[in-house]
Amino acid sequence: MIEPPTSGLDDTVHQRHRLGILTIAAEAERVEFGYLKTLLSLTAGNLSRHVTVLEEAGLVEVEKGYDGRRPKTWVSVTAAGREALAAEMAALRALLDRHDQA
Amino acid sequence: MIEPPTSGLDDTVHQRHRLGILTIAAEAERVEFGYLKTLLSLTAGNLSRHVTVLEEAGLVEVEKGYDGRRPKTWVSVTAAGREALAAEMAALRALLDRHDQA
Numbered sequence: 001m002i003e004p005p006t007s008g009l010d011d012t013v014h015q016r017h018r019l020g021i022l023t024i025a026a027e028a029e030r031v032e033f034g035y036l037k038t039l040l041s042l043t044a045g046n047l048s049r050h051v052t053v054l055e056e057a058g059l060v061e062v063e064k065g066y067d068g069r070r071p072k073t074w075v076s077v078t079a080a081g082r083e084a085l086a087a088e089m090a091a092l093r094a095l096l097d098r099h100d101q102a
Numbered sequence: 103m104i105e106p107p108t109s110g111l112d113d114t115v116h117q118r119h120r121l122g123i124l125t126i127a128a129e130a131e132r133v134e135f136g137y138l139k140t141l142l143s144l145t146a147g148n149l150s151r152h153v154t155v156l157e158e159a160g161l162v163e164v165e166k167g168y169d170g171r172r173p174k175t176w177v178s179v180t181a182a183g184r185e186a187l188a189a190e191m192a193a194l195r196a197l198l199d200r201h202d203q204a
Contacts, residue, residue, distance in 0.1 A: 004141050006122035020108035027204050039106050089201050092194050099191050102129050
């Protein structure tokens, strides 16, 4: 039996928008909700839903606060989130290698 | 504005199981439904649903026939399917490069 090519992919991380959230958040200490929303062209509701999936999986932390008087929400990647993102990248690399060899 | 890291990914192809179906099917002239089902650990209903999404997008063709007396279904990748898979691989490579540089 051939190894299934996608066995290393976890839907929690692999889902396109969540992969975007994790990638962007991993590049900074924390990232602001409105910035993510604009960058990923998501509605607030859709982004909120994906952030909640990641938060419940322990991959991001959500912090609410103020920037002056304006309420803001920041998202940051946890250590587990960085590990999960690295595992996804390793699985994608294996998939690309398989594709290159075909 | 930074380029969103996942803008090149298309959910039709990126979804984990569909990426698996396309990858396996692209490696052979055609692949049998039961084989895909076992390899990807999917139920018949779930696999069927994903194959239908790919078929409706014109990325695979489905052929029904017999192997002796047993009814069989084969899935093959179309030219558009190969292009879509190549585009996904290019987008994943760009994502990996971004990750490596971070």
